Structure formats: structure tokens, C-alpha cells
Amino acid sequence: MAKAPLMSVRMAISKKSIQFLLVSKHVTVPDWRCARLRCGFEAFALTLDFSPSRDQLVLLGDLVNRGPDSLAVLRRLQALGDAAQCLLGNHDLHALAVACGVRPAHTSDTLHELLAAPDAAQLLDWLRWRELAIVKDGILMVHAGVLPSWDTTKVIALSAAIMPAIRQKDSKNFFQSMYGNAPAAWSEDLQGQARQRVIINALTRLRFCSASGEMEFATKEGTGAAPAGYMPWFDVPGRLTSNTTIAFGHWSTLGLVNRPNLIALDTGCVWGGCLSAMQVDGGRRELIQVKCEQSQKPNA
Numbered sequence: 001m002a003k004a005p006l007m008s009v010r011m012a013i014s015k016k017s018i019q020f021l022l023v024s025k026h027v028t029v030p031d032w033r034c035a036r037l038r039c040g041f042e043a044f045a046l047t048l049d050f051s052p053s054r055d056q057l058v059l060l061g062d063l064v065n066r067g068p069d070s071l072a073v074l075r076r077l078q079a080l081g082d083a084a085q086c087l088l089g090n091h092d093l094h095a096l097a098v099a100c101g102v103r104p105a106h107t108s109d110t111l112h113e114l115l116a117a118p119d120a121a122q123l124l125d126w127l128r129w130r131e132l133a134i135v136k137d138g139i140l141m142v143h144a145g146v147l148p149s150w151d152t153t154k155v156i157a158l159s160a161a162i163m164p165a166i167r168q169k170d171s172k173n174f175f176q177s178m179y180g181n182a183p184a185a186w187s188e189d190l191q192g193q194a195r196q197r198v199i200i201n202a203l204t205r206l207r208f209c210s211a212s213g214e215m216e217f218a219t220k221e222g223t224g225a226a227p228a229g230y231m232p233w234f235d236v237p238g239r240l241t242s243n244t245t246i247a248f249g250h251w252s253t254l255g256l257v258n259r260p261n262l263i264a265l266d267t268g269c270v271w272g273g274c275l276s277a278m279q280v281d282g283g284r285r286e287l288i289q290v291k292c293e294q295s296q297k298p299n300a
Contacts, residue, residue, distance in 0.1 A: 052083035058136065060249035061089025061143030061204065063127070064114060066270045070095070071114040074123040086130045088166075089143040089250065090204040096166070097175035099124050128167050132203045133159035139263075139280070140241060144250040145206035145233040147186050147213045151240040158199045165196060185214045207251055209233050222253045234262055247278070258285065270294075 063077065063086055064070035077084045095111050097103040099120070105111055114120060133142045133155050140146070146155050165174040177193040178200055186198050201215060208216040208230040216230045223232050232254075233239075234246070242261065249266040256276060257264035263285075269275040272294030279286040 052080050055083060057084045058134075058141060058247075059084065059086045060141060060247060060265060061087040062091040062249065063089070063130075064095050065091035065109055065111055068110060069113075070111060071117050071123075074114065074127060075119070078123060078126045085134065085136075087134065087141060087143050088127075088130045088132050088204065092127055092130070093166075093175075093178065093200065093204060096124060096128055096171070097178065100172050100175055102172050102176045103179070128171070131159065132162065132200075137280075138245060140244050140246045142246065142248050143204045144248060145202060145209075146239075146241055146246065147202050147206070147209065147215075148211075148233070148236040148239040149186060149213050150202075152244045155203075155241070159203065162196055162199050181215070181217050184216075185212065204250070206233050207254075209236060211236055220253060222255070256287070258287065 057080070059077070063073055067073070077086060094103065094109075095114070098105050098109070098111060099115055114123065117123070133140065133146075135141070135152060135156060140152050140155060142155070150158070165171065168174070174196070178197060180197055181201070183190060183194050183198055186202070190198060198215075201217070205217060206215055208219055208226055210216075210230050213236070214230075216227055219225050219227055219230075223235075226232065245261045245263070247263040247265065249264070251264060252266045252268040252271060252273070254264055254266070256267050258278070263278055265276045265278060267274045267276040267289065269292040272292065274289040275292050277288045279288060
């Protein structure tokens with residue numbers, strides 16, 4: 001039987017179905033056609049018979065940094081055009097902030113080759129036009145998480161409202177004000193930079209929050225390390241997106257989660273874990289994983 005088209009995220013396989021392949025974080029291979037599979041992306045393409053003219057990938061953010069070849073990744077993804085739909089993660093926003101001179105590079109960053117490339121301006125402009133949240137076939141896709149008081153419509157509206165600030169020609173003021181942990185909770189009364197910061201932090205940095213939606217950013221371990229009074233954002237009782245399937249990455253110490261309404265796909269590729277994807281078709285899901293060489297030490 002002929003292979004069905006892949007389209008963006010997860011699950012499997014009937015001849016005429018449209019499917020999606022979700023790939024999470026640190027996709028660090030320069031060319032998936034290389035004979036030597038350095039970190040998994042080419043292995044996915046070979047395993048799935050990926051065709052850009054027929055198929056589509058959705059990548060859940062952190063396209064750059066920490067992995068060994070951010071420059072080649074952006075060049076490859078940009079060349080795929082509509083075959084690759086990419087979300088912005090915290091590392092992508094950090095790269096844009098470093099590029100416009102408002103933030104120094106960290107010692108663990110692997111952005112130098114990208115920032116020094118002759119086509120850096122073009123690639124970074126392409127990067128800033130990626131989205132923070134999308135919905136495809138009823139699946140809400142973000143890099144990190146959503147706050148419990150936001151429903152799906154609110155998530156998409158807040159994401160759309162903040163994109164002009166990221167995409168404006170002179171975005172230095174936005175990136176200068178982006179960093180920080182306060183305010184820690186959402187309020188409809190928030191305005192300006194404070195409002196933008198809460199939206200960015202929730203969509204690209206969130207792991208734990210309280211029942212009332214107060215975010216906590218110090219803890220980066222798994223669910224067992226939740227501070228007193230906090231819990232994983234997706235376990236908050238009464239979360240308004242609880243009836244929507246959400247796919248996200250970001251949280252490598254959480255690992256794979258595959259619940260009926262939740263798909264977490266960051267399985268620590270850059271730390272020597274796996275690059276993970278989920279193929280979806282109707283009610284079925286198929287997990288695809290490729291073991292990766294370690295590029296960074298945890299907490300480096």
C-alpha cells in the first residue's frame with residue numbers, strides 16, 4: 001500500500017488521510033540526506049519517506065541553540081517552505097535578542113556560526129515570522145504551555161496580538177523588556193510590556209504554576225520536583241483548555257507524555273536522549289524516535 005501523506009504532527013495511516021508529524025526541539029542536523037545521521041532529523045525523513053512536495057512538519061520551537069548546527073537547521077527549514085511550520089521557543093527568542101544586541105550570548109549558546117553567517121539577517125527575519133501558537137486539526141500547539149484561565153481562542157488571540165512586536169523592524173525595545181519573571185500571573189488589566197512578558201513566559205517558558213495560575217520558573221526538573229503549592233501547568237484543575245488536545249515541547253526533564261488530550265515531545269535530544277515525533281491520524285497516534293548523540297551536558 002502506498003504511504004499516506006505526512007502533514008504535520010502525529011499519527012498514522014490510511015491511504016487518503018492527511019497526517020501531521022510533530023517534532024520537538026533542537027533539530028540539529030544540517031542535511032537529512034547525509035549518509036552519516038548526526039542527530040536524527042535525516043533519520044526521521046528516511047524512516048517516513050518524507051517528501052516536501054507532499055508532506056508537512058510542525059516543529060514545536062527551539063529551532064536554534066544548544067544543538068551543534070543552528071545555521072544549517074534554519075537554512076534547511078526555510079528551504080522547505082510550507083512543508084515545515086515552525087513555532088517560536090524561548091531559545092529562538094533569545095537568539096533574536098542576542099542578534100539585535102540587547103542580550104549577551106550565554107557560554108552554553110551555540111549561535112556564533114548563525115550570527116556570523118552572510119545570510120544571518122535573512123534567516124533571522126524568517127525566524128521572527130514564525131508563530132507562538134497554532135491550531136491544526138483541533139490540536140493546540142505551543143512551545144511550553146498555557147495558563148489555566150486561557151481557553152484555546154484566548155491563546156491564539158494573545159499569540160497573534162504579540163507577534164507585531166516581535167516582527168517590527170526595530171524590535172530592540174520589545175526584546176529588552178521581554179526578560180523577567182514578573183508579573184507571575186495573568187490579569188486582563190495588564191498592559192504594555194508587562195502584558196507581553198506574561199504571554200511570552202507562559203507560551204515559551206512555563207512548566208509549573210499554581211491553581212490560580214501563578215507561574216514558577218526556578219524549577220526545571222520533572223513533575224516530582226514541583227515546589228509546594230505548584231503543579232505542572234497541564235494538571236491544574238479546571239484548566240480551560242482541558243478538553244483540547246495540546247502538543248508542546250520545552251520540558252526535557254518531563255520526557256514523553258502521551259495522554260488523550262496531551263502530547264509532550266521533548267525527550268532530551270540535545271542531552272543525548274531521543275528526537276521524538278508523533279504522527280497522528282484520526283484517533284490513532286504513532287511515536288517515532290531516533291537516538292541522538294549528546295551535544296550538551298545538562299545544566300551546562
